Amino acid sequence: MSSSALPYRPHNHQACVTQALADARAICQQHNARLTPTRERVLELIWQSHKPLGAYDVLAVLAEDGHNAAPPTVYRALDFLQQYGLVHRIASLNAFTGCTHAGKSHNGMFLICRWCGNVLELTAPAVSSAVNTAAAEESFRPEDVTIEVSGCCPRCAADNAHD
Amino acid sequence: MSSSALPYRPHNHQACVTQALADARAICQQHNARLTPTRERVLELIWQSHKPLGAYDVLAVLAEDGHNAAPPTVYRALDFLQQYGLVHRIASLNAFTGCTHAGKSHNGMFLICRWCGNVLELTAPAVSSAVNTAAAEESFRPEDVTIEVSGCCPRCAADNAHD
DNA sequence: GCAAAATTTGCAACATTATAACATTAGCAA
DNA sequence: TTGCTAATGTTATAATGTTGCAAATTTTGC
Ligand SMILES: [Zn+2]
Ligand SMILES: [Zn+2]
Ligand SMILES: [Zn+2]
Ligand SMILES: [Zn+2]
Numbered sequence: 500m501s502s503s504a505l506p507y508r509p510h511n512h513q514a515c516v517t518q519a520l521a522d523a524r525a526i527c528q529q530h531n532a533r534l535t536p537t538r539e540r541v542l543e544l545i546w547q548s549h550k551p552l553g554a555y556d557v558l559a560v561l562a563e564d565g566h567n568a569a570p571p572t573v574y575r576a577l578d579f580l581q582q583y584g585l586v587h588r589i590a591s592l593n594a595f596t597g598c599t600h601a602g603k604s605h606n607g608m609f610l611i612c613r614w615c616g617n618v619l620e621l622t623a624p625a626v627s628s629a630v631n632t633a634a635a636e637e638s639f640r641p642e643d644v645t646i647e648v649s650g651c652c653p654r655c656a657a658d659n660a661h662d
Numbered sequence: 663m664s665s666s667a668l669p670y671r672p673h674n675h676q677a678c679v680t681q682a683l684a685d686a687r688a689i690c691q692q693h694n695a696r697l698t699p700t701r702e703r704v705l706e707l708i709w710q711s712h713k714p715l716g717a718y719d720v721l722a723v724l725a726e727d728g729h730n731a732a733p734p735t736v737y738r739a740l741d742f743l744q745q746y747g748l749v750h751r752i753a754s755l756n757a758f759t760g761c762t763h764a765g766k767s768h769n770g771m772f773l774i775c776r777w778c779g780n781v782l783e784l785t786a787p788a789v790s791s792a793v794n795t796a797a798a799e800e801s802f803r804p805e806d807v808t809i810e811v812s813g814c815c816p817r818c819a820a821d822n823a824h825d
Numbered sequence: 826g827c828a829a830a831a832t833t834t835g836c837a838a839c840a841t842t843a844t845a846a847c848a849t850t851a852g853c854a855a
Numbered sequence: 856t857t858g859c860t861a862a863t864g865t866t867a868t869a870a871t872g873t874t875g876c877a878a879a880t881t882t883t884g885c
Contacts, residue, residue: 570844
């Protein structure tokens with residue numbers, strides 16, 4: 500592993516976007532799903548940074564694009580993208596972020612920096628396994644697991660002494 | 663442990679409410695915090711069942727009470743109750759549930775039944791520890807951890823064959 | 826007690842996030 | 856072409872949450 504995960508250090512972010520779009524095209528093709536221009540554009544916008552974007556933020560940019568869009572346009576695109584595992588909704592932020600493990604089956608866990616807003620998506624098998632064990636002890640059958648950790652990322656911790 | 667946790671089987675729920683209110687009074691007294699009538703009533707309403715209640719659900723009952731309440735009344739009461747660890751907000755539901763570990767320091771993990779709506783709050787040290795380890799590997803300092811598991815509770819699994 | 830200060834509440838307006846319902850259009854196949 | 860299905864446009868509305876300020880209540884210092 501690198502000394503610091505992508506969102507937390509400068510990187511060629513355009514490469515992230517390009518890769519995400521390429522992955523998305525491949526995944527949609529595999530599933531005979533149509534990555535229409537609107538859907539692709541929304542995905543691209545979500546990927547503009549590693550900070551989650553609200554649906555209405557997306558909507559605003561579409562409007563700048565000259566696209567005469569209403570909320571359902573965005574929500575439908577986001578639903579589609581979620582369905583194919585291309586974006587995740589961050590419940591604690593009411594916002595959406597590009598999946599960094601698209602295509603692979605994974606249980607996302609999100610590290611959300613309170614200061615810079617960047618989000619790192621992890622696949623943490625130990626966490627998933629602990630959650631499953633805890634659920635099993637209650638005879639509970641998990642179907643969807645939300646793990647969102649809010650805190651301070653390494654970069655922001657270095658930049659200044661918060662608190 | 664009992665064969666099945668409280669929310670998942672019939673029980674004298676009034677005892678849950680009474681206990682929760684008594685705990686709340688004690689905790690507030692300890693902290694010199696004022697459990698005013700409105701706050702206490704909101705806590706009582708949240709505890710009406712083990713199903714999380716939306717802020718506007720609470721508001722509606724207050725209105726039935728004859729209490730001329732507006733949204734801020736409810737949100738302020740809920741903020742207060744959260745501050746003293748008496749209720750938790752379930753981000754994936756936009757709803758609130760009474761804390762079943764009030765007073766004790768704990769990292770809640772919530773098992774949310776899709777079918778009956780009941781929520782079981784667990785303290786799962788193994789999960790917390792796995793989350794902390796995963797965060798530490800990224801040099802991330804967690805401040806607030808949200809773990810919400812949506813699925814099928816034992817009772818609903820027994821009642822019928824969903825899916 | 827009593828006035829000043831701090832906390833809590835009432836209230837109106839507003840902001841944000843998300844969905845419902847139905848008409849229209851675009852892609853595709855017989 | 857024609858008909859079917861998926862996708863989008865459009866309008867309205869629902870659901871959730873916040874801001875700002877004034878009034879009332881409670882606490883504090885005297
Ligand atoms: Zn993912
Ligand atoms: Zn940061
Ligand atoms: Zn709790
Ligand atoms: Zn159930």
